[in-house]
Amino acid sequence: xxxxxxxxxxxxxxxxxxxxxxxxxxxxxxxxxxxxxxxxxxxxxxxxxxxxxxxxxxxxxxxxxxxxxxxxxxxxxxxxxxxxxxxxxxxxxxxxxxxxxxxxxxxxxxx
Amino acid sequence: xxxxxxxxxxxxxxxxxxxxxxxxxxxxxxxxxxxxxxxxxxxxxxxxxxxxxxxxxxxxxxxxxxxxxxxxxxxxxxxxxxxxxxxxxxxxxxxxxxxxxxxxxxxxxxxxxx
Numbered sequence: 543x544x545x546x547x548x549x550x551x552x553x554x555x556x557x558x559x560x561x562x563x564x565x566x567x568x569x570x571x572x573x574x575x576x577x578x579x580x581x582x583x584x585x586x587x588x589x590x591x592x593x594x595x596x597x598x599x600x601x602x603x604x605x606x607x608x609x610x611x612x613x614x615x616x617x618x619x620x621x622x623x624x625x626x627x628x629x630x631x632x633x634x635x636x637x638x639x640x641x642x643x644x645x646x647x648x649x650x651x652x653x
Numbered sequence: 654x655x656x657x658x659x660x661x662x663x664x665x666x667x668x669x670x671x672x673x674x675x676x677x678x679x680x681x682x683x684x685x686x687x688x689x690x691x692x693x694x695x696x697x698x699x700x701x702x703x704x705x706x707x708x709x710x711x712x713x714x715x716x717x718x719x720x721x722x723x724x725x726x727x728x729x730x731x732x733x734x735x736x737x738x739x740x741x742x743x744x745x746x747x748x749x750x751x752x753x754x755x756x757x758x759x760x761x762x763x764x765x766x767x
Contacts, residue, residue, distance in 0.1 A: 575755055584745060584758040585696070592753070629695055631756075638749040640686045641756050643696040 544568045546644035548630050553650045554620055562615045562647045564630035572636045576604050576615045577629040579646070585629055589615065617649075625651045655680055655750050659759030666736055666766050673732045674762045676746035681726035686756070687719070690743040699744075702729045736766045 545567045554560040566574070573592040577585035591597055591606035591613060603616040617624055627648050631641040656679040666672050676685065684703055688696040699719055700708040708721040722730045733740050746759045 573753060582763070584761050587755040587757070590755055631696075633753070637752045638682070638684045640684075640698050640701060640747070640749075642698070643688075645695040 544632070544634065544642045546630055546632060546642060548628075548644045548647045550645065551648045551650070553652060554617075556620055556622060556651055556653050558620050559616065559618050560620060560649065562617075562628050562630075562649065564613045564615070564644060566611050566613070566630070566632050566644075568632050568634045568642065570634040571608060571632065572639075573633045574604075574606055574613045575631040575633070575641060576602075576613075577631060579627045579629060581626075588628075620651050622651050622653070625649060655682065655748050655757040657746060657748060657757060657759035659746055659762060661762055662760060663763040664765070666764065668737050668766055670736055671732055671734045672736065672764060673730050674744055674746075676729045676731070676759050678727045678748055680750060682748040682750055683726070684749065685723065685729045686747040686749075687721065687729075687731045688745045688747060690745060690761070692742070696745065699731070733764065736764075738766045740764065741766050 548564045575590050576588040578588050579585040589604040596605045601618045606613045627646040629646045630644040658677045687699040690696050698711050699714045700710045702708045702721050702723040704723045704726050720732045744762045747756045749756050
């Protein structure tokens with residue numbers, strides 16, 4: 543089966559750093575994705591990891607350990623606009639195949 | 654990348670009726686995917702729509718309830734049939750333009766069944 547776990551909610555302070563963890567157990571692995579979703583909007587792509595290690599993109603970084611079935615999304619210099627849900631998703635098979643999503647982590651950034 | 658136009662953006666429907674959601678992509682794609690997002694929940698895959706063949710449905714979803722059309726490589730429809738309040742959700746279409754890259758999403762259709 544497919545199982546992707548991430549915390550339901552997190553709160554962090556403006557200007558701080560927050561790490562959102564994701565663990566996965568899937569039938570196969572061909573990449574891990576992070577999406578941001580603001581309330582009432584479609585998910586937007588943030589990052590993609592297929593090899594172990596850290597991928598950095600501006601204020602956002604994502605880390606992957608395939609042996610541990612573990613990833614995290616790191617958000618630096620938090621801004622109020624970062625308040626959103628963050629979705630961890632795994633592609634189990636290669637090619638144009640769908641993503642399997644975790645339940646999402648609702649992040650609230652407070653002043 | 655891909656730009657996806659999905660409509661309607663929202664609708665309020667009476668129980669027992671059906672709603673067809675349209676998804677138009679600005680480029681040709683092999684597969685299109687339909688997801689459901691229930692209130693406060695994450696995305697659940699309903700089915701994969703391949704041009705020229707019947708859609709492949711995930712466990713818990715059936716063709717009679719969610720018929721899908723895929724007449725060409727840029728367009729698909731999802732119908733939510735014989736609706737009940739439990740069908741109130743956001744429905745999203747999604748595509749992958751290049752193998753092993755990210756998925757792109759339409760704006761979503763917010764459906765409320767009363």
